[in-house]
Amino acid sequence: MLPDVQKREILRQEVTKILESDTFARSKANRALLMYLAEEFFSGRGDEITEYGIAHELLGRDAEFDPSTDPIVRVRMRRLREAIAVYYDLHADSADRLTVPRGSYALSLAHVNVPHPAEPAALPVEVDAAIDETAPSFASPSERVEAADSPASAPLKVSTRRPRPMWGLMGVVALIVAFVAVVLGHDMWHKAVPDTEGQVLNTGYPIIAIAPFVNLTRDAENDVYEKDVQRQLAGDFQRFGRLRVRVLSADLNREIAGSDYILRGSILKLVGELDLAVELAEAESGKVLFQSRISGPITDADFYASLRDVSQRISAFLAAQGGVISAFGLSSEMRPAAIGDVFRCVLLTDAFLESYQQERFLEAYRCFDPLRGRLENDAVGAASLGTLMLHAVPEFHFMDLSGVPEQMHSTAQEVTEYAGSLVDRFPGSDVGFILLGALYNAKGDTNLAIRTLRQAVELNPANPTAYGVLSYAYLSADLLDASASMAQSAVRLSASPSAYMYLPMLVVGIVRKNARMVDVARKGYAEQESPSRDILLLAAASMIGDRSEIERLAPLVGHPEDPMANIRMYVQGDVALSSIARHLEAVGVDVPAPTCLSSASGNVSRGLNCEP
Numbered sequence: 001m002l003p004d005v006q007k008r009e010i011l012r013q014e015v016t017k018i019l020e021s022d023t024f025a026r027s028k029a030n031r032a033l034l035m036y037l038a039e040e041f042f043s044g045r046g047d048e049i050t051e052y053g054i055a056h057e058l059l060g061r062d063a064e065f066d067p068s069t070d071p072i073v074r075v076r077m078r079r080l081r082e083a084i085a086v087y088y089d090l091h092a093d094s095a096d097r098l099t100v101p102r103g104s105y106a107l108s109l110a111h112v113n114v115p116h117p118a119e120p121a122a123l124p125v126e127v128d129a130a131i132d133e134t135a136p137s138f139a140s141p142s143e144r145v146e147a148a149d150s151p152a153s154a155p156l157k158v159s160t161r162r163p164r165p166m167w168g169l170m171g172v173v174a175l176i177v178a179f180v181a182v183v184l185g186h187d188m189w190h191k192a193v194p195d196t197e198g199q200v201l202n203t204g205y206p207i208i209a210i211a212p213f214v215n216l217t218r219d220a221e222n223d224v225y226e227k228d229v230q231r232q233l234a235g236d237f238q239r240f241g242r243l244r245v246r247v248l249s250a251d252l253n254r255e256i257a258g259s260d261y262i263l264r265g266s267i268l269k270l271v272g273e274l275d276l277a278v279e280l281a282e283a284e285s286g287k288v289l290f291q292s293r294i295s296g297p298i299t300d301a302d303f304y305a306s307l308r309d310v311s312q313r314i315s316a317f318l319a320a321q322g323g324v325i326s327a328f329g330l331s332s333e334m335r336p337a338a339i340g341d342v343f344r345c346v347l348l349t350d351a352f353l354e355s356y357q358q359e360r361f362l363e364a365y366r367c368f369d370p371l372r373g374r375l376e377n378d379a380v381g382a383a384s385l386g387t388l389m390l391h392a393v394p395e396f397h398f399m400d401l402s403g404v405p406e407q408m409h410s411t412a413q414e415v416t417e418y419a420g421s422l423v424d425r426f427p428g429s430d431v432g433f434i435l436l437g438a439l440y441n442a443k444g445d446t447n448l449a450i451r452t453l454r455q456a457v458e459l460n461p462a463n464p465t466a467y468g469v470l471s472y473a474y475l476s477a478d479l480l481d482a483s484a485s486m487a488q489s490a491v492r493l494s495a496s497p498s499a500y501m502y503l504p505m506l507v508v509g510i511v512r513k514n515a516r517m518v519d520v521a522r523k524g525y526a527e528q529e530s531p532s533r534d535i536l537l538l539a540a541a542s543m544i545g546d547r548s549e550i551e552r553l554a555p556l557v558g559h560p561e562d563p564m565a566n567i568r569m570y571v572q573g574d575v576a577l578s579s580i581a582r583h584l585e586a587v588g589v590d591v592p593a594p595t596c597l598s599s600a601s602g603n604v605s606r607g608l609n610c611e612p
Contacts, residue, residue: 007109012042014098015107023087028220030083032058033076037100037107046106054105059221075224077105086250204343206325207244209259209283210234211251213276214266222270225303229267229276232307236315239460241380241429242326242346243319259283261325263318273297274306278314280324290317290324312462316493321350321465323495342371342381349384352391354498356529358403364388365408382422383431389415390435396442397569399530415439430459434466441473442569449473464493464501471504478573484508484517491524499528506540507571511579515544532566535584542583550587563589 015038018024024031036058040049051073055061059072067073081100088097092114099110213229215222234247248255256262262283269275275295281288294313298306318324329347348364368375368385375382389410391398401409419439422432437453440446453470460466471486487504491497502524509517522540525533534556541549557563563584564577571577581591 008042010096011098011107011109012038014094014096014109017091018084018087018098021087021090023083023090027079027083027223029076029223030080032220033080034084037105040105041107049105051105072224075227079223079227082249086252089250089252089254204341205242205244206260206329206343207246207258208237208261208263208319208325209246209248209256210237210263211248211265213264216266216268217270219270222267225267225270228304229265229307229311232304232311233263233315236311236462237319239430240315240319240463241431242321242343256283261289268293269295270298270303274303274310276310276314280318289328313493316462316464317495320463320494322354322498326350327496342374342378345371346380346384349387353387353500356399358400361388361391361399361404362408365392376425379422379426379429379431382426383429383435386415386418386422386435387438389418390439390442393442397566398442412439412443416443428459430456430463430466433459434463434469437473438469441469441476441572444476444572446473446476446572450477462493464490464497467493468498468501471501472570475504475507475570475576476572478575480508480511480573480576497524499525500530503528503532503536503570506536507576507580510540510543510583511576513543518544530566532570535563535567535589536580538587538589539580539583542587554587554589557589559590561592563591 015034019031019034024034033054036054037046037049040046051067052065054073054076055065055067055070056063059076061070061072077100081102084098084100088094095111095114097110097112099108100106101108210230210233213226215226230247234245237243237245246255246259251264260283261280263278263280265276265278267275268277273295275293277293278291279288280290294310296306296310296313316323320326326347329343330351345364345367348360348367352360352364364384365388368381368388371381372385375385390396392401392404392408392410393412393415394401394409395412416439419432419436423436426432433452433456437449437456440449440452450470450473453466453473456463456466457470467486468490471483471490474480474483474486483504487501487508490501491505494501502521505517506521506525508514509521518540522537526537534553538550538553538557540546541553564581567580568577571580584591
């Protein structure tokens with residue numbers, strides 16, 4: 001055991017080395033706190049350091065400082081301990097190490113066994129988090145998170161340099177490790193990956209590593225918010241269930257290893273507004289998939305309210321159905337099918353919902369067939385399968401089922417039981433409530449649909465799908481303004497808004513005779529491939545008096561026995577249905593009362609009052 005005098009000298013040397021390191025050169029806050037603790041310790045007052053003392057003497061808090069409501073000292077201490085750990089990760093040959101034990105503010109010395117020369121230690125990883133004046137800039141703030149084109153005053157570049165390989169014994173060790181990995185398979189790797197709360201590790205779900213955000217506000221006291229931004233984003237990403245999330249203690253290669261994506265960012269401003277720069281890249285190749293800048297006002301000095309809003313927009317844009325990560329997975333670079341790859345089936349379901357093409361439906365449905373036993377603990381996969389089942393109920397008229405094998409058809413009762421079971425198994429996930437709410441709306445239980453979908457929005461306020469489906473429920477209840485508002489929220493949160501999100505806006509525009517809303521909505525809805533598309537677009541063209549569009553669409557619509565048959569499932573409110581019918585009749589389309597029809601198509605009506 002070392003004498004106290006020798007311990008103090010070693011501690012003094014360690015403090016000096018740490019303060020002079022690159023790790024601490026970039027953080028004035030960590031340097032100041034360590035210097036304060038060292039000064040108190042070497043002055044013999046180490047055991048007298050308190051949370052109040054740090055708050056008053058170092059951080060400038062006044063006599064009203066309350067640690068129960070202001071956690072700044074605890075946060076700063078946690079950041080200091082993390083930074084010291086990173087320093088020793090990069091200096092693994094240090095046997096005597098400076099520590100600040102939890103529950104104490106006094107410096108301490110810990111002795112660790114360093115690797116024997118015959119057993120090489122892991123190579124240090126260099127981290128460069130400096131500002132690069134020549135790096136690509138981020139886009140200016142906007143209502144939607146968009147890709148960057150315009151210059152910004154503080155671009156961010158966080159890069160990692162890979163270590164040079166060592167040969168000899170390291171090569172032999174690498175071969176042995178590779179052999180063991182092949183023999184044991186990749187399941188052991190999955191066990192090593194941190195699980196997200198309530199998310200089962202299914203093969204195929206990508207892993208996103210979120211690095212601490214870098215404080216570029218030039219105010220060292222704002223360092224405390226770097227981890228806050230990181231953790232808020234991690235929580236919002238987890239709510240989608242489409243990703244497994246890693247929260248990194250530092251932006252190091254060894255922490256990123258095994259991830260599919262890495263999300264980095266910086267805090268550019270914290271006065272009046274929260275201004276963030278974000279970058280999503282492939283973890284292995286470093287290829288940048290998304291780079292942008294997003295901001296939100298800090299109202300009533302409530303930083304965390306602004307953080308939640310900005311974080312929800314970022315997570316929605318990247319992690320939601322149709323988001324950047326899903327779109328990348330569906331691109332030509334999408335990996336080939338693998339056994340147990342539930343996420344691939346989820347993406348195929350997304351592709352069907354974008355196009356409503358039968359071949360897309362069949363591909364997604366068949367993808368799930370051998371995996372149904374794996375969905376018992378998978379909310380996202382189970383909800384995607386339920387969505388396919390919902391669209392395969394003939395009486396709902398969601399899609400043309402003439403080319404779909406009968407064994408793939410579902411009944412309303414089957415989907416009701418399935419959706420109810422899903423909500424019971426996953427009460428904390430919004431996806432089950434979205435499916436159940438859509439089912440209630442299709443069955444005409446509008447009030448129940450609205451209540452269920454509101455719960456989905458509360459569970460994940462960043463999910464554009466929840467807002468989109470809720471807009472249909474409001475439309476069925478003739479709550480037109482609420483319907484348009486929810487549809488607009490869905491579009492605003494979407495990286496690539498789905499065509500179905502525009503239908504409520506289109507209908508509300510027709511009813512309200514809002515030519516501007518109709519013009520915007522019909523451009524988005526025109527991408528939808530559903531039986532109701534041309535009829536609704538014709539009604540919209542009739543309302544705004546677009547003669548060329550009327551002439552184009554009229555022959556496509558023709559003279560069906562019931563032109564409203566495929567609309568009533570989506571639009572059930574009396575006001576909306578009457579308005580659409582009126583504008584169709586204005587351009588020569590006969591719209592008979594449903595009960596007067598010889599076919600059964602009129603029986604789906606739950607809105608129009610028809611005389612027998």
